[in-house]
Amino acid sequence: MRPIALLFLVVAACAPTAPPANTPAPTDVEHPRLEWGMVLHGGAGVTRASYSAAELPLMEAAFHAALRAGHAILAGGGSSLDAVEAAVRILEDDSLFNAGKGSVFTNDSINELDAAIMEGHTYRAGAVAGVHRVKNPITLARAVMERSKHVMMIGDGAERFAVEQRIEMVDPGYFHTGRRMRSLRKAIEDERRAANPNGTAVLPDPTWRFGTVGAVALDKQGRLAAATSTGGMTNKRYGRVGDVPIIGAGTYASPACAVSATGDGEYFIRWSIAHSICTRTDLAGQSLASAADSVIMGVLHRTGGTGGVISLDNRGHVAMPFNAEGMTRGYVGPDGQTWMRMFR
């Protein structure tokens, strides 16, 4: 085979799948390159009805505060790992995000929390799933990464480890908010109606499906990290675990690329979305924007999934494609200006 023909073949093999003609255009493609900084999300699936007029400014204030917390750590020469943990903890502590304090209820009226964290330059990772009494699951995920031989712990075992490691524990009642209990009651009612041919079928509010928070950061030393935390899916059953604590699905970081995802967890697992994006940059030499768009618009969207990612490469490029109505997202760079948007 002549070199030029081989070139064509190899380039074709490495090229992103073209999105179908009527795909929503990727958004926010043109962001400034950040010499260092943090990108944050508060979940895809947010709609204009997700927050009341009273709640919206409170939610925005918490989001900007989380960006500023990450900025302060990075500006002081701190690690990207510290920055993403600190930012995610702030959103976990706010009842307006579906993570930590604001976690949604399962069908059994309990809260099952999942989280994962990964450090790009060492490929170290930690994840927890199905915990009920851990105030900040992201901090437990980091403890699994740094203080155990393991990557993933689940359920009661993960909580035993948390107690031994003196991670802050709370009574399960800490997670019981009126907002989330109303969501559960509505979801159960909608499900009952959908199952009853005489009732009115109502699709579940996507806000409850996709709530997740996450951060990716690049520090002054050029190190990347990614962190994701969620309270799961309203009305979920059977100890369902979504993509958040699955390294490679909802969370991934390599020396060159960091991704945190939010959306239909099952799709993110089946296509190893976060790892796919990093592989396209690391192995196939695609730009981060092209890799993230081709996976979200070309794979996730084409196969019927909904959601998005925030991503950052080690040269400070930012990509945040999503195909939902909204995705709460933002970033901060060396100048300390916090940028935030919820819709297109």
Place this chain on the structure above:
Amino acid sequence: MRPIALLFLVVAACAPTAPPANTPAPTDVEHPRLEWGMVLHGGAGVTRASYSAAELPLMEAAFHAALRAGHAILAGGGSSLDAVEAAVRILEDDSLFNAGKGSVFTNDSINELDAAIMEGHTYRAGAVAGVHRVKNPITLARAVMERSKHVMMIGDGAERFAVEQRIEMVDPGYFHTGRRMRSLRKAIEDERRAANPNGTAVLPDPTWRFGTVGAVALDKQGRLAAATSTGGMTNKRYGRVGDVPIIGAGTYASPACAVSATGDGEYFIRWSIAHSICTRTDLAGQSLASAADSVIMGVLHRTGGTGGVISLDNRGHVAMPFNAEGMTRGYVGPDGQTWMRMFR
């Protein structure tokens, strides 16, 4: 840039990382291409001391029986999904493999079983982790894939789903074998000695660390499937979950590539080993042998991890690299001849 220079760059970006000079050579590279067939493993980390003279022929007979069961299904025009499930069930039912009946004990003297299954041409997947009473976790993983909206369920919730789906349940005592209890006692004793400066430090027997079973198959319709099941790590704590139920880490299948892994689970998660191999064939156009070797010898081995994979592409190429002392492995093609090997 001239095309030839671009060619060089793209090929370099897509090329596998070269393994270090003194890496053990990949084994079994030259296998016949299977028009259709199944590849099976019974775990990496097997040593010449793993089985007694009385146990060895029994283990080999079960392994060949599992290959024949897969062959019978495929020969009759059945699906690769049916074949991998049937083969894994046979090994799960045999106490000489660390999966199902022969699962090892956790530090708490219980058994926590994990399994995953994936169908390549649909990207459907199912996984369960931390179940105690399910006779065949691989069948529960398949039920999660086929009869729920979810991909992964854990713990008690997964068992509630199993009961509802009429999956065969057993008393936890079903998994209590003398062989595995002796392993646990030895591991705890070894750990005690290792922690005691006056005792004799003994490294854990790798047999207990890596036991896993798995299968990949290609059917007459050209469809791939992968399945993996494990009883976990002897003496494990804290609800640790390894790579087996992590789609992309221990188990993955695409339309063109299927992988089942066995080894140091934490390494397989951090590098998304199974997905990495499929991505190198699907996206970067590497041959399966080159992709599997570059990930196992170039990534896993170089970073200090131990284990291996079985893999199969949709043209029937087989690759089974591993860097442990042994990996119980074998395959069967249209001629029905079963090939099995444990060491190099």
